[in-house]
Amino acid sequence: MDFSLSSLQTDIAEAATKISAAFPMSYWRAKDRTEEYPWEFVKPFAEGGWLGLIIPQTYGGMGLGIAEAAVFLNRVAASGAGMSGASALHFYIFPPMPIVRHGSESMKKRFLPDVAAGKLLSAFGITEPNAGSDTSRIETRAVKQGDHWLISGQKLWTTNAQNAPKILVLTRTSPRDPAKPLAGLTLFFTDLDRRYCAIRRIDKLGRAAVDSNEVFIKNLPARDDEIVGELGKGFEYLLDGFNPERIVLAAEAIGIGRAALQLATRYAAERIVFERPIGANQAIAHPLAKAWAHLESTELMVFKAASQYDSGQSCAKAANAAKYLAAEAAFDACDAALQTLGGLGYAKEFDVERLWREVRLYKIAPISQEMVLNFLSQKALNLPKSY
Numbered sequence: 001m002d003f004s005l006s007s008l009q010t011d012i013a014e015a016a017t018k019i020s021a022a023f024p025m026s027y028w029r030a031k032d033r034t035e036e037y038p039w040e041f042v043k044p045f046a047e048g049g050w051l052g053l054i055i056p057q058t059y060g061g062m063g064l065g066i067a068e069a070a071v072f073l074n075r076v077a078a079s080g081a082g083m084s085g086a087s088a089l090h091f092y093i094f095p096p097m098p099i100v101r102h103g104s105e106s107m108k109k110r111f112l113p114d115v116a117a118g119k120l121l122s123a124f125g126i127t128e129p130n131a132g133s134d135t136s137r138i139e140t141r142a143v144k145q146g147d148h149w150l151i152s153g154q155k156l157w158t159t160n161a162q163n164a165p166k167i168l169v170l171t172r173t174s175p176r177d178p179a180k181p182l183a184g185l186t187l188f189f190t191d192l193d194r195r196y197c198a199i200r201r202i203d204k205l206g207r208a209a210v211d212s213n214e215v216f217i218k219n220l221p222a223r224d225d226e227i228v229g230e231l232g233k234g235f236e237y238l239l240d241g242f243n244p245e246r247i248v249l250a251a252e253a254i255g256i257g258r259a260a261l262q263l264a265t266r267y268a269a270e271r272i273v274f275e276r277p278i279g280a281n282q283a284i285a286h287p288l289a290k291a292w293a294h295l296e297s298t299e300l301m302v303f304k305a306a307s308q309y310d311s312g313q314s315c316a317k318a319a320n321a322a323k324y325l326a327a328e329a330a331f332d333a334c335d336a337a338l339q340t341l342g343g344l345g346y347a348k349e350f351d352v353e354r355l356w357r358e359v360r361l362y363k364i365a366p367i368s369q370e371m372v373l374n375f376l377s378q379k380a381l382n383l384p385k386s387y
């Protein structure tokens with residue numbers, strides 16, 4: 001068993017760290033305050049071709065695996081860019097997965113090169129006010145009218161809708177069948193045409209630079225050739241992307257935990273209270289050491305899941321466990337870091353509180369910890385399905 005990175009992965013890690021280093025903590029602090037999209041940050045990654053990391057080379061990408069994507073986004077997040085930086089890149093890499101795997105040849109040729117080059121930002125619309133964890137309950141409908149479709153409904157938490165010209169949107173195209181509740185859902189990749197969509201930004205706890213929105217859709221027209229894959233199979237296609245996304249998000253969370261740990265250990269070594277560095281107190285050192293150990297061990301699960309996925313093995317249990325463990329370990333690391341800085345941990349100028357706010361999201365999205373445990377209870381432990 002070899003636990004070291006390959007030379008390609010080492011190069012990827014170095015490149016991600018080097019590009020990210022041009023965007024210091026002060027840049028992210030300002031973005032957090034102004035809530036502006038980090039276009040300047042995305043640009044050098046787009047120019048370097050990094051947004052096409054897992055897009056096949058035929059369509060302008062690098063054609064690399066999930067392990068490479070995990071290494072890459074881990075280093076981006078660990079630079080202090082946190083979830084704001086990782087998400088700004090991540091949303092070029094993951095939402096297009098159903099198109100990569102199931103889109104028509106013409107859809108792939110037309111859009112994937114622009115996604116890989118960072119020229120096409122997409123919004124991602126699955127969640128709705130009445131359907132989050134239970135996707136089968138979505139109410140957004142696509143109805144065929146003559147030669148085109150009309151989409152109407154409401155999406156919630158739609159990332160990137162402030163700027164994206166396109167949306168990958170999940171719709172119901174046939175009534176919900178209780179025997180097959182996830183059948184009859186169709187994915188469209190279509191224009192987010194503001195004449196038919198009202199978009200309202202959600203004011204939220206963290207990751208302020210990358211917008212989340214409510215999208216009210218009324219009679220948005222779409223063509224047959226904007227359907228991803230086959231009619232009614234949209235959820236199946238999304239499922240394909242869930243495991244790799246969970247693996248890479250876990251790697252991002254670990255990166256954020258490490259960034260916080262670095263800030264905290266530096267502070268613990270320098271801050272003198274009662275005439276000695278606070279890091280000399282085990283009450284300060286042990287939570288940081290524990291966080292280090294949890295992040296390290298969680299990373300092994302991330303790479304196990306990535307290796308399973310990249311070699312075509314079933315990876316769902318490992319991918320879900322990795323996302324669960326990473327969300328816990330990274331939040332605990334940020335929390336221990338915040339405590340280490342005492343009062344200054346609460347001050348924006350010291351950056352730990354931003355990482356702490358951002359990392360909290362991994363416990364909720366893209367899937368909640370409870371739903372991961374529901375899945376593992378059933379699939380790893382053979383307990384009755386509870387959802």
Ligand SMILES: Cc1cc2nc3c(=O)[nH]c(=O)nc-3n(C[C@H](O)[C@H](O)[C@H](O)COP(=O)(O)OP(=O)(O)OC[C@H]3O[C@@H](n4cnc5c(N)ncnc54)[C@H](O)[C@@H]3O)c2cc1C
Nearest residue numbers: 124125126127132133157158159365366367368370371387
């Ligand atoms: C910042 C942010 C960005 C997001 N970006 C996107 C995006 O780009 N596109 C998109 O489509 N969605 C996005 N989401 C939505 C996200 O995927 C959902 O919030 C998440 O899946 C949980 O769904 P929900 O919020 O509807 O919670 P609900 O499904 O309402 O659940 C509420 C709580 O109840 C728990 N719960 C529900 N059922 C069970 C059960 N059977 N057993 C145990 N616990 C249960 C859940 O775990 C959760 O804690 C985003 C969310 C956030 C906060």
